[in-house]
Amino acid sequence: MERALLVFVHLEEDTDTEQAREELKALALACEMEPVALIEQNMQLVNKAFYIGTGKVEEVCRLADTLDADLVVFDDALSPMQLRNLQKAVGKPVLDRTTLILEIFSRRAKTREAKLQVEVARLQYMLPRLVGLHDALSRQGGGSGVSNKGAGEKKLELDRRKIEHRISELQKELKEVGRERETQSKQRNASGILKVALVGYTNAGKSTLMNRMLAHCEMAEGKKVLEKDMLFATLETTVRKIRADKNFTFLLSDTVGFISKLPHHLVKAFRSTLEEVKRADLILLVVDYHDPYYKEQLKVTQETLRELGAAHIPAIYVYNKADLCDVRIPKVAGQRIYMSAKQGIGMEELIEEIRRQAQKGYVSCRMCIPFARGEVFSYLKEQAVIERTDYTAEGIRITLRCRQADYDKYAEYVEKAPSPNL
Ligand SMILES: Nc1nc2c(ncn2[C@@H]2O[C@H](COP(=O)(O)OP(=O)(O)OP(=O)(O)O)[C@@H](O)[C@H]2O)c(=O)[nH]1
Ligand SMILES: [Mg+2]
Incomplete structure (x- = not known):
């Protein structure tokens, strides 16, 4: 494991x-680094050149040497200049929060798309930071086609063009x-x-809930997804x-978790994966109720949903990991449900809530399905609420409540006027 010295700046506005x-x-x-120490500084404004104050830079240098740190990690996005200056001053690779998250993502990515x-x-994040990133990259063996030998202006320009070309190819x-x-x-x-x-926020228990749902509904073991106590276990x-x-x-979809200060490039890059969220009829907003900061995490999740254009989708708030808290579970309170995915407490209640939400927008109607279209009847039996079934000469006559989408899909079978023999 690499030894990381963490640097944290406390700005006045941070709560x-x-x-x-x-x-x-x-x-x-999550990046397989061992945090050896954490240096903090209270500031009102960050230093333009070094992010932290110059006196603090000296302290970082000293401590990095004493503790034999392999690299220094800053808890924010550093500007290209700050990164360059810090790297020079410290003489060790300097990473910022964005680079760290990108590194985790690149380790976890499994599918071609991810x-x-x-x-x-x-690459997009690296481009303007090329000079400062030289050392950090050579640490990884320079596999990205950037070497730190002879880093003259010309070479830099060449690298830049190479990277731009690579980006457009990848896109x-x-x-x-x-x-x-x-x-x-x-x-x-x-x-x-x-x-x-x-x-939900990363590590809230989304994948655990997905697996519990599969198990609860006696679905195949092989369909399980990875659940792990680690940030960003799920990417795809x-x-x-x-x-x-x-x-x-x-249909239930599990996806990448959110985090505060999620790098802008990353949100953009993952937008297509997150399209699934935008198309959802219902969102299960999973909260780690045991985390002392669940309220902040919930706020970040809601903000990210807004950014994605998914804030209008109806949601059920799943206060998960409530088995670790001092509450009786399961408990349903309005749009909230307190439960435990891991222990499988509250699954029936959650499914009932999903069913209730799903049926909110249902329309009541009457249909007459020809006998030749038995598959439509089977489909509606699964997807709608059938209140009455009569077998008549014309076909199966049903009184039902169904989704608007299904009503439109089978509009040809809808009977407008009430049938006299019903
Ligand atoms: N005690 C308790 N632990 C839980 C519960 N649900 C999930 N966990 C644990 O929380 C950790 C994270 O669970 P995941 O399901 O991987 O979380 P996730 O939201 O999918 O996380 P990412 O994919 O990383 O965003 C695991 O160690 C789970 O065992 C719960 O209800 N109670
Ligand atoms: Mg997950």
């Missing part, structure tokens, strides 16, 4: 520094891959099944069909 400190440590750990997205975000490939996913997603959309998305979006009971089926 919760303890959370931010813990989060920085967790990020370093890998491309992270690579583009990394082209990304478009291709995106189209494939788009096709799959369209097929899911066309199926008309209710789409539910798990959303996984969609699973959940058959809650014979009358209720929905």
Whole structure:
């Protein structure tokens, strides 16, 4: 493990520094770094040239040597100039929060699309910081085509052009891959099944809830996703069909978690993956209720949802990990549900809430399905609430409540006037 010296600046406007400190440590750990110490400074304004004060820079240098740190990590996005100056002064690789998150993402990325997205975000972030990043890159063996030998202006210009070229190539490939996913997603959309998305701060328990839901509904083991006590365990979006009971089926998607100060490039890069969230009919907003900072995390999640243009989608607030708190669970209070995904407490209640939300927008109608279209009847049995069924000469006549989408889809079978023989 690399030994990391963490540097943390407390600005006046920051309200919760303890959370931010813990989060920085967790990020370093998720990057397989060992935090050896944490240096702090209170400031009103950051130093333009060094981010921290020059006296503090000396302290960082000394401590980095004494503790034999391999690198220094700052808890914010450093400007290209700050990065360059700090790197020079400290004589060791300097990373900022964004680089750290990018590094974690690049380690976790498994699918072709995720890998491309992270690579583009990394290169875009690196471009203006090329000079300052030289040492940090050579630490990784210089695999990105940037060497720190003979870093003259000319060489720099060459590197810059190379990187720009690489970015546009990657973006082209990304478009291709995106189209494939788009096709799959369209097929899911066309199926008309209710789409539910798990959303929340990183480590809140989204993947655990997905797995518990699969187990609860006796779905196959092999369909499980990775759950782990680590920031950003999940990077790619996984969609699973959940058959809650014979009358209720929905699609559940698990995706990348949110974090405060999520690098802008990364949000943009992952926007296409997060499209799944935008298309959802219902959001399960998962909160780690045991985390002392759950309120701040909830705020960040809501802000990110707004940025994504998904703030209007109805949500159920899942106060998870309540088994670690002093509350009786399960408990449903309005749009909130207190439960434990890990222990499987509150699953029935959650499914009921999902069903209730789903049925909110249902329309009441009457349909007559021809016998030849038995599959439509089976579909509606799963997707709608059938209140009455009569077998008549013309077909199966049903009184039901269904989604507007299904009403439109089967408009040809809808009977406008009440039938006299019913
Ligand atoms: N005690 C307790 N622990 C839980 C519960 N739900 C999840 N956990 C633990 O929390 C940790 C994170 O769970 P994940 O499901 O991986 O969290 P996530 O939201 O998918 O996280 P990312 O994919 O990293 O964004 C794991 O160690 C889980 O075992 C719960 O209800 N109670
Ligand atoms: Mg996860």
